Each structure stands twice: as structure tokens, then as C-alpha cells.
Amino acid sequence: MKDIAQLSGINVYPVKSTSGIAQSRAWVGLEGISFDRRFVVTDLAGRMVTARKYPKMVTIKSTLLSDGIVLQAPGMTRLHLSVNDFQRDEFECKIWSDRFLAYTTTEQANAWFSQAIGSDVQLLYCGEESNRYREKLDTRVSFADGYPLLVISQGSLDELNRRASSPQSMAQFRTNLVIDGVDAFAEDSWEKIAIGEVEFRVGKPCQRCVLTSVNPNTGEKMAAQEPTVTLSKFRANEKGAIFFGMNLIALNEGVIELGDKLKILETRTPTIYPDTHN
Template sequence: MGASGSSAPARLGLPAQPRPGWLGVAALGLAAVALGAVAWRGARSWRRWRRRRLQQVGTVAQLWIYPIKSCKGVPVSAAECTAMGLRIGNVRDRFWLVIKEDGHMVTARQEPRLVLVSIANENDHLILSAPGMDQLILPSKLPSSNILHDCRLFGLDVKGRDCGNEAAQWFTTFLKTEAFRLVQFETNMKGRPSRKILPPFVQNYQVAYPDCSPILILSEASLADLNTRLEKKVTMDYFRPNIIVTGCDAFEEDTWDELLIGSVEMKKVLSCPRCIMTTVDPDTGVIDRKEPLETLKSYRLCDPSEKQIYKSSPLFGVYYSVEKIGSLRVGDPVYRML
């Protein structure tokens, strides 16, 4: 059998007919024109397709970074969005963690008064304040000579660099229950893999000390809806989202799969299952163990088909992974990518 590129006459055993040179050139020219036209039409169609895909569903009302897990958040007007969450300078979301001396994490579930620790960010330092305590100033970058701890979060191991004896004593004195230490996650450390935290079908990413994902989104309308059902109104501080969206209907965020905010692209991981943490009053540090969790359970349980994922936890807010890093700011449109 002849080569696949040979002419039809040659394959039939006939002498090949010479082709005028100008015909080949003309054919190439016509092909180039045709390809150019296809490319031009393709570019126009791609631009139209991109425009069709973006549907504004709201606007960023607030941005919050929670440097220390379970402590108060820091409102920011703009932030970078990395694969592991929001950051401003060296201050990153949930990159600090209070631990027991054996390395187990401590959150407001165990120590509700952690929510009373407020944090300011000045000159790449964290300034911690709490009732009855002198301020504690922490550098956002620790000496490499500080020891590393093996920490335990929800049954998974993760590293943390010790923030020093002064910070340890500060939290121990404030909480008054046992000895505690403060650790910091560093970007060269290995995060907790999503596939070990959540069902195996979720996208693959890593987190430092957040519960499940780098970004949590909640709408103002969803909180307003909840408050119509509560005797004692609650604030957004009970739920600790990173991005608060305005201009949408209550629980509309449940339907958003892929989002574009600023230059950041995000993909829905799961709805956020709520726990007893939501019953800690952010103003008093007292855990109620009932509301608003009980009210959420009365109308925000998952579909029965998803019970193996969420069990009996009510859903409020949505977890996202970061598919394309970038920056975002308060006032940015929130686009759904259809």
C-alpha cells in the first residue's frame, strides 16, 4: 500500500499529473483567507459567548478576613484572593490557630470567649485586644527558629509554627482554663487536602485552618430572612463569611455554581453545614447551644438525597474554591458564569 499522503493517480498505478505551481499558491491563499474568516467569526462568537455567560447576581457588600480561627474578623475594602483564601499583605484568612499543648485545635466551640479577641492589622503586625487584657503585638512573619507543632484539626494533621511564649501566655491568661499556644500556618507548608475533609467528588484544593474551604459566601437577604423568624435578631458575625453579597434574593446563593468577582473565579464546593458555633454570641462570648441553630434546622435542612453529606446540619451560606486567583473589592459586581 502506498503512503497515505500519495495522490489518487499514484494509488491507482497511473502517472501523477503535474499541478501548476500557481494553483497550489492560490489554494494556500484561499485556505488562509478561509481560516482567517473562521478565526474572526470565532473571536466574535467567543466574545458574545463570554458576554452571554456572565449574569450579574449581586454586588459585594463586605469583605472579611479572620486571621485567627474563631477570633473576630477584620473588615477590608479590598483583598487579594489566593488559592487558600483572602489576604491583605502578610495577613491571611485563618492562618493562625489556638491549640492545646498536645496540638489539638481550640475553637469557640470549646472556648466561646475566643470570639471576644479583636484583631487589627498595622504595618504587617497583628494587634490583639481582649477584655481585661493588655494588647498583644504579633509579627505577621515569624522567625524560622520558632519551633513547628504537629496540629490536629478535625482528625487531620497539619503543621503550625509557634508564635512564642508571650502569645501562649496571653491566650492562657485570657481563657483561664488550661495552657494554650498560638501557631501560624506558612505558605510553604502542606495544607489539609479537600478530599480528606469533604466527600471525594469535590474539587481538589488545600486549606490551612478553615473548616472546609478557602471562601465562604453569604447574602444579606438570607440573614434578613432568618431574622424574620428569630425573637432575638442575629448579626452576620454569628456566621463569619468572607464575602457578603447584597442585591439578591434570600438563599439565591444556593444556586450559584461558578462565580466571577473582580478578577477572581470561584467554584461552588458545598453548602455550609452549620453547627453549635453559630450559637456563640459574638458580643458576649456566651454559648447558647440553641439559637439561631434550632430555627435554621426548622427550615434549612438539606434535600433527603443529600442527607449522607449534610446529615442533620442546617445549611446557611456556600463554600467556594478559588479557580483563578486575583483581587476583589467592596462594590464589585458578582457574576454568575452560566
């Protein structure tokens, strides 16, 4: 018998593609959790730069301050950014196919990230309210890939690790919310859920990319092409795309806290993936 279904992890990623911060309590707005993906690194044309191309980005760490953020990278002097110092010039940003106006930060930040990544880049800020409105979701989204939040159950990771050739961590999947006390891939069947003060609509399954194979502590590739090799054997569709976790859209604003019970308000028929694992 499973334990009571509850929230066991909350994570935010202040700068897209960099290290996350675990939280015990968080404010969920309609754009997602406060401070999540509020910054993005782009090239000089405004196209996002991520750890898919520069895997060492995952080793850049953020610490939140009342007036901004402190950034640290291996072998570099830490960078203290105050929101009050931002230039805030409008700059068109491109996240996948979405184009929208973001805001410049500082020349110091641009230089710091350019050195950390080894390419000419800039740091952009989405502002107090993102200008990126996604019509099909009917909500604003920060610099996240497509949806405001992502949820994965601990049971799903446990099942992956039961099959995988080496242990994989939840940090590789960069999820916002972790749910304990449910069966593996129970999240596939959720349509609408409530956690703490917030109700969520469950969106599409999250298609996974090469970034899951980057060790979040070192920025190096995981051994034996994990977890892609294992996920492709039991979480892939007919086109070979692999899925792990479910995207979420908050229907209201409020506080969530570790230990909050999960309430399943509506369910759906889950996608069935062929299991070719031997």
C-alpha cells in the first residue's frame, strides 16, 4: 500500500538551464512558481542559449536575495545582480517558436555569462510580468520551455532506476514539483489536481531531450547514454520521442508547501507506451 500522496519536492530554476534551488514553501502564480525561469541567457540576436549546447551551464548556481540574485560558477568570481541596476531596455527574445519582448540586465552580467559559457551571450529578464502570452494555454509563461510548471512522481524515478544501468537523479529532469506516495507514472492519468492552495490543469506529457543525460553536478554526460537509452525502451512513442513527467498550468495563485497532500480532482486515460525493455 502506498503512503499518502503528497508534495515532497519544490524546485525553481531562476536562470533557465542553470542549477535549481530546492524550496520548502513557494508562491505559485499564473506564470509558474515565483523566481522560476525569470532569467534567460541568449545570443546577441535574442535566441535562447541552453545547456543542450553548453552543458556546463547546469553547474552555475543561483542564490536569491531580496533585491536580486547572486550567481556562482566554478573558477569564477561570484556575480551580485540587483534588479534596481538593470538597464531594462526592451529586447526581442526567442524561446523555441515564441518571440516576445524581454528586458536587458547589465553589461557586467553579459560579460560574466560570456566568460562562464565561452561564447558571446547576454542575460535577459522577463520582468515582474512576462510578455510571453501563450494562446493555446491561455496564460503567460516565463522563459520555461513551454508550460509554467512540471510535475514528476518519485515513483516514476524509482521505476526508471529499477530499469536503468546506473542511478539517475530527479535533478536531471529539472522538475518543479515532486509527488511522493503514488505509483510510477500515476501523473500520466491526472487531468486536474490540487496541491495546497492551488489547483492545476495537467497539460501534455513532457518530451525529454539530451539535457536529461547531463550530470547536474558536473556538467558531464551520464554514463552509457542514460537515461535516454532506458527511457526509449518503455517511455517512447512510435516516432521515438521519449516522455517523462507532465506539464502543469496553475488555475489560481497561492501557497504550496512540502507535505501538502495531493488531491486528484479529474483523471484522463493515460498514454500507453510500448514496453520493449528486456
